[in-house]
Amino acid sequence: MSNRKKLANAIRALSMDAVQKAKSGHPGAPMGMADIAEVLWRDFLNHNPQNPEWVNRDRFVLSNGHASMLIYSLLHLTGYDLPIEELKNFRQLHSETPGHPEVGYTAGVETTTGPLGQGIANAIGMAIAERTMAAQFNRPGHDIVDHFTYTFMGDGCMMEGISHEVCSLAGTLGLGKLVAFYDDNGISIDGHVEGWFTDDTAKRFEAYGWHVVRGVDGHNAEAITLAVEQARAVTDKPSLLMCKTIIGFGSPNKSGTHDSHGAPLGDEEIALTRQALGWEYAPFEIPQNTYAQWDAREAGQVKEAAWNEKFAAYAKAFPQEAGEFTRRMKGELPADFAAKAEEFINNLQANPAKIASRKASQNTIEAFGHILPEFLGGSADLAPSNLTIWSGSKAINEDLSGNYIHYGVREFGMTAIANGIALHGGFLPYTSTFLMFVEYARNAVRMAALMRQRHVMIYTHDSIGLGEDGPTHQPVEQLAALRVTPNLSTWRPCDQVESAVAWKYAVERHDGPTALIFSRQNLAQQDRTKQQLEDISRGAYILKDCANQPELILIATGSEVELAVEAWDQLTAEGISTRVVSMPSTDAFDKQDAAYRESVLPAAVASRIAIEASIADYWFKYVGLNGAVIGMNTFGESAPAEQLFEKFGITADTIVMKAKTLL
Numbered sequence: 116m117s118n119r120k121k122l123a124n125a126i127r128a129l130s131m132d133a134v135q136k137a138k139s140g141h142p143g144a145p146m147g148m149a150d151i152a153e154v155l156w157r158d159f160l161n162h163n164p165q166n167p168e169w170v171n172r173d174r175f176v177l178s179n180g181h182a183s184m185l186i187y188s189l190l191h192l193t194g195y196d197l198p199i200e201e202l203k204n205f206r207q208l209h210s211e212t213p214g215h216p217e218v219g220y221t222a223g224v225e226t227t228t229g230p231l232g233q234g235i236a237n238a239i240g241m242a243i244a245e246r247t248m249a250a251q252f253n254r255p256g257h258d259i260v261d262h263f264t265y266t267f268m269g270d271g272c273m274m275e276g277i278s279h280e281v282c283s284l285a286g287t288l289g290l291g292k293l294v295a296f297y298d299d300n301g302i303s304i305d306g307h308v309e310g311w312f313t314d315d316t317a318k319r320f321e322a323y324g325w326h327v328v329r330g331v332d333g334h335n336a337e338a339i340t341l342a343v344e345q346a347r348a349v350t351d352k353p354s355l356l357m358c359k360t361i362i363g364f365g366s367p368n369k370s371g372t373h374d375s376h377g378a379p380l381g382d383e384e385i386a387l388t389r390q391a392l393g394w395e396y397a398p399f400e401i402p403q404n405t406y407a408q409w410d411a412r413e414a415g416q417v418k419e420a421a422w423n424e425k426f427a428a429y430a431k432a433f434p435q436e437a438g439e440f441t442r443r444m445k446g447e448l449p450a451d452f453a454a455k456a457e458e459f460i461n462n463l464q465a466n467p468a469k470i471a472s473r474k475a476s477q478n479t480i481e482a483f484g485h486i487l488p489e490f491l492g493g494s495a496d497l498a499p500s501n502l503t504i505w506s507g508s509k510a511i512n513e514d515l516s517g518n519y520i521h522y523g524v525r526e527f528g529m530t531a532i533a534n535g536i537a538l539h540g541g542f543l544p545y546t547s548t549f550l551m552f553v554e555y556a557r558n559a560v561r562m563a564a565l566m567r568q569r570h571v572m573i574y575t576h577d578s579i580g581l582g583e584d585g586p587t588h589q590p591v592e593q594l595a596a597l598r599v600t601p602n603l604s605t606w607r608p609c610d611q612v613e614s615a616v617a618w619k620y621a622v623e624r625h626d627g628p629t630a631l632i633f634s635r636q637n638l639a640q641q642d643r644t645k646q647q648l649e650d651i652s653r654g655a656y657i658l659k660d661c662a663n664q665p666e667l668i669l670i671a672t673g674s675e676v677e678l679a680v681e682a683w684d685q686l687t688a689e690g691i692s693t694r695v696v697s698m699p700s701t702d703a704f705d706k707q708d709a710a711y712r713e714s715v716l717p718a719a720v721a722s723r724i725a726i727e728a729s730i731a732d733y734w735f736k737y738v739g740l741n742g743a744v745i746g747m748n749t750f751g752e753s754a755p756a757e758q759l760f761e762k763f764g765i766t767a768d769t770i771v772m773k774a775k776t777l778l
Contacts, residue, residue: 149364164411211445218538291351296351328354456482491518493547538566597632604627606703609672615695724777
């Protein structure tokens with residue numbers, strides 16, 4: 116047995132032992148890809164186990180995240196802070212080795228993977244971020260940003276539609292430092308894939324504009340090495356290495372079958388596999404000479420130290436750029452951002468305008484873009500409608516140092532790529548489409564929230580108010596779904612001022628993504644006191660009130676705030692003590708202390724009406740069983756907006772009638 120095969124067998128042994136101990140998991144892919152991983156991680160990957168956050172490290176993404184024991188074995192063997200006890204606790208509560216890799220749980224894991232195809236999308240985002248940062252910061256003789264992005268993919272990743280979206284774009288962009296390894300083992304959960312997957316994958320990727328290395332023997336270290344060298348030599352195209360492997364390699368009875376894909380091999384088969392591999396060690400036992408050959412700590416320290424010297428020289432020659440690079444990679448905002456943003460918001464309040472909130476968003480991007488060079492925006496082929504381009508926008512397909520991405524009609528791919536950009540660091544990505552088409556992007560939105568990544572998601576054309584395009588384009592249930600997604604902050608502002616406050620909140624937020632929901636139609640600006648202006652950022656505040664304790668509270672968001680104010684005028688004129696609460700962000704309001712929440716929505720006032728041209732059911736958490744909701748319970752219709760609001764009873768007159776019924 117060659118030494119390299121023995122080193123790869125350490126991965127196989129740890130993987131099958133951990134899955135067996137957990138009584139669940141996926142041993143097949145780690146065992147099949149062990150030889151590829153050994154070559155990549157020992158001969159090519161630049162990383163430092165003693166500093167997993169080294170900014171110029173190569174990024175490694177396990178897109179087929181069910182093969183998690185592969186990356187856990189690699190991290191453990193190369194010297195990351197992942198002791199053998201954690202591998203023994205694979206898939207157990209509070210372990211650092213969850214069933215699928217999760218960023219933030221395990222040192223060295225770059226992204227959370229599991230939903231197939233999103234890992235390659237994240238990797239493409241990282242490659243975009245690397246190249247764009249390099250173009251913005253590198254100077255002649257000073258290549259401080261210079262690293263590769265490597266990703267492993269399985270048959271499932273290839274079948275998922277998102278891989279078509281993102282790999283097509285990666286080829287168009289010519290991401291030469293992206294190298295993908297395709298684990299071409301012909302097996303998925305149901306069995307041999309030829310019954311449902313017969314694509315000519317090589318031709319497909321060549322059609323995308325990728326450099327494809329065909330017929331790589333995924334169990335031959337020399338062949339793998341040659342393929343990686345060929346990929347790294349091609350600098351104007353991403354590379355796909357078609358690696359033929361045997362799933363469950365080494366298992367006498369289960370290799371090459373779906374029996375090794377997603378279940379423990381069993382004690383008897385593991386014993387036979389040990390014998391077949393010539394692995395003479397007990398479960399979870401790795402000989403010291405094997406550890407020594409895998410250990411990347413010293414080499415990693417040397418590589419980072421060399422980069423630190425390069426960066427010191429860069430900082431001496433270009434101190435301003437070095438400071439800006441450091442700030443952005445730390446995710447810090449410019450020192451003057453908060454003050455300038457407040458000045459912009461105050462100026463908006465002092466100069467009322469009746470404009471669509473999507474236009475207010477664009478105005479805010481224009482204002483913030485000049486002070487936030489970390490912006491890397493984009494739209495899924497709707498920039499003229501989403502209004503995401505500002506005067507300083509430069510498309511990266513035209514200028515590598517640019518700050519804007521034309522994603523094409525790829526909502527899912529766009530969102531997952533932007534997650535990868537956020538994970539890489541150095542940028543604050545914003546993406547955009549119509550609110551209706553969040554449906555295409557849903558799982559990537561969820562992954563952004565799960566990973567708590569800074570990613571601003573702009574969704575325009577937010578209700579039946581978009582009008583004639585009809586129910587296919589009119590969102591009804593989407594707002595509720597966004598609002599109940601953990602870690603996602605959702606804002607639906609009522610005018611240009613609330614829009615700017617929502618943007619400021621999103622920029623300053625570091626613990627998750629933000630969804631900004633904007634209108635197509637023009638919205639009247641509301642009058643506010645200084646205190647009301649300050650309270651917008653709390654998610655909800657009293658916009659209109661009465662002299663005494665209110666008899667009735669109207670709660671509204673977005674375009675419906677105007678209707679609530681109109682109803683307030685009528686009810687007040689009739690002597691009904693009424694309060695209007697604008698609630699642009701339910702989650703921000705829910706995070707306020709109990710005293711503030713009580714001051715806005717006093718428990719003693721049971722008569723409440725929520726008004727929003729969205730699914731009605733969500734709002735009962737605020738109006739209670741004794742309250743009412745004026746909203747949508749069906750899909751929309753194709754007609755001018757004003758006719759639709761009349762048809763569905765979302766009017767000031769309806770609010771007044773409902774109020775009198777309640778009281």
